[in-house]
Amino acid sequence: LVPLRCLGGGIRCGPPIRVDDLGPDGRGHLAPLGRRDRRGRSAGVAVALGAATAVTDSTGSFSFSNLAPVVRASVRFTVDSHAEAVRVIALRGGTTTDVQARMVSLAVSGNLNAATGGTVGVPGTAGQISVPANSLQSSSGSLATGSVRLRMTPVNAATDTSVLSGDFSNLVGAFAAPMETFAAAELQFSDGSGNALSLASGQVATLRIPVGTRSASPPAEASLYYMDSSSGRWVVGGSAVLAGVAPSRYYEGTINRAGLWAVGTALDAVLGTPVWRLAVGCVTEAAVTANC
Numbered sequence: 180l181v182p183l184r185c186l187g188g189g190i191r192c193g194p195p196i197r198v199d200d201l202g203p204d205g206r207g208h209l210a211p212l213g214r215r216d217r218r219g220r221s222a223g224v225a226v227a228l229g230a231a232t233a234v235t236d237s238t239g240s241f242s243f244s245n246l247a248p249v250v251r252a253s254v255r256f257t258v259d260s261h262a263e264a265v266r267v268i269a270l271r272g273g274t275t276t277d278v279q280a281r282m283v284s285l286a287v288s289g290n291l292n293a294a295t296g297g298t299v300g301v302p303g304t305a306g307q308i309s310v311p312a313n314s315l316q317s318s319s320g321s322l323a324t325g326s327v328r329l330r331m332t333p334v335n336a337a338t339d340t341s342v343l344s345g346d347f348s349n350l351v352g353a354f355a356a357p358m359e360t361f362a363a364a365e366l367q368f369s370d371g372s373g374n375a376l377s378l379a380s381g382q383v384a385t386l387r388i389p390v391g392t393r394s395a396s397p398p399a400e401a402s403l404y405y406m407d408s409s410s411g412r413w414v415v416g417g418s419a420v421l422a423g424v425a426p427s428r429y430y431e432g433t434i435n436r437a438g439l440w441a442v443g444t445a446l447d448a449v450l451g452t453p454v455w456r457l458a459v460g461c462v463t464e465a466a467v468t469a470n471c
Contacts, residue, residue, distance in 0.1 A: 224282075227255040248272040253345075253411035256280050259373075262332035262365035263439065265344035267411035281342045283365075286332040293323040299331060304389045305429035306333050308366055314382035315368055322379065326371045334363040334439075335391035344406050344439050349413040351445060358404070358413060360443035361397045362388040362430045367437050375437070383433040388442060390421070390428040397421060398444065403432045406439035413441055 224235040229252065233241035249270050256264045261282040268276050286306070289299035293315055300307035308331045315323040336343040349358045366386065368376040378384060390397055400420050404413035419432030419442045430442040 223258060225257045227257075228252060246270055251411070253408060254278055254280070255408045256282060258282070260285055262334060263344070263408075264342075265406055265408050265411055265439070267346045281339065283332055283334050283342055285330060288328055288330040290326050290328055293325060293327045299329040301331055301333060301389070304333060305387055305423050305427045306331060306364060306389045307387045309385040310368070310378070311382060311384075314379055314384070315376040316379040317370065317374065317376060323370055323376050327376060328369045328371075328373075330365075330367045330369075332365045333389050333391065334365060334441075335389070336360055336363060337391045337393050343441070344408075345411045345413055349404055349415065349443075349445055350407075350410075355412065356445045358443045358445050359394075360441045361392040361394065361401055362390050362419075363439070363441040364388045365439050366434070377437060378435055383435050385431065386419075386434050386440065387422075387429045387431045388419070388440070390423075390430065397428075401430065401442050401444050403430075403434065404441045404443055405434070405436060406441070408438075413443070416440075 222235055222237050224241075226233045226235065226241050228243055228246070231243050231246070233243060235241045247270070252268055252270055254266045254268060256266070261284055264280040264282045266278050266280045268278050270276055286304075287299060287301045291297040291299065291310070294312060296310045296312040296314060298307055298309040308329055310329065313322055315327055317323060334342050334344075340347075343360060343363055347358055347360070348355045350356070364386070366384075368378075370376055386403075398421065400418060402415050403417035403419045405416045406412075407414050416436070417432050417434065419430035421428060422431050423429045432442070434440060
């Protein structure tokens with residue numbers, strides 16, 4: 180897990196602090212990723228805010244300037260050694276905005292022959308991703324050939340809710356609704372040169388995500404959501420069923436794209452107000468706040 184602490188109206192990202200250190204606020208922080216100097220600062224993390232992009236420098240810092248105020252924006256953090264993270268912020272004129280993102284270390288990366296497909300499993304867990312033969316394509320639409328790489332990283336929000344991307348909200352029609360999650364993972368496909376691949380039209384991959392929830396009785400079936408990184412919202416993309424035996428339970432379903440996926444359900448009501456009437460809001464640990 181990696182903390183990135185970012186400030187800005189423009190946005191600036193200051194260096195993270197190692198777990199065995201205490202910041203000025205007296206709180207400990209988990210160790211950072213990637214290249215580090217002796218002070219534990221991280222380099223090489225790609226950061227995107229709309230069309231604006233940056234990469235953390237040798238001090239672990241980045242900056243965006245001349246950003247227009249906006250009620251809701253998403254910031255995307257990516258680096259090959261970790262699962263991507265998406266954070267939701269509000270930019271207000273004349274103020275700084277604090278963003279904290281924790282990135283989970285890559286769990287497994289395996290190579291397969293594109294012509295035969297196959298399965299890559301996460302060691303020590305029930306997590307795995309399976310792709311059919313000749314199911315992956317390049318950005319040009321041509322079928323991938325030769326060796327392809329599948330990577331998967333379970334994201335367990337039961338141990339730390341801040342590792343889950345977004346703000347625990349999904350879209351129900353045109354409205355935002357709070358949601359509860361029971362499992363999550365990031366998936367990526369690439370060719371032998373590291374170029375991103377996607378599932379071809381009509382093709383699906385079978386995904387098993389280890390259960391990660393504080394609920395003692397997760398549902399037997401729930402929705403599969405993918406993360407829309409442009410909005411920072413989770414969008415329904417299918418369904419998953421609970422299988423396995425504790426402590427190796429998992430949710431299984433089929434997906435049609437790479438990226439961040441979560442198993443969850445929309446909450447029916449919050450504080451007596453129907454979910455479909457909540458246009459702005461977020462849920463974290465059952466606490467609801469406005470203008471998140």
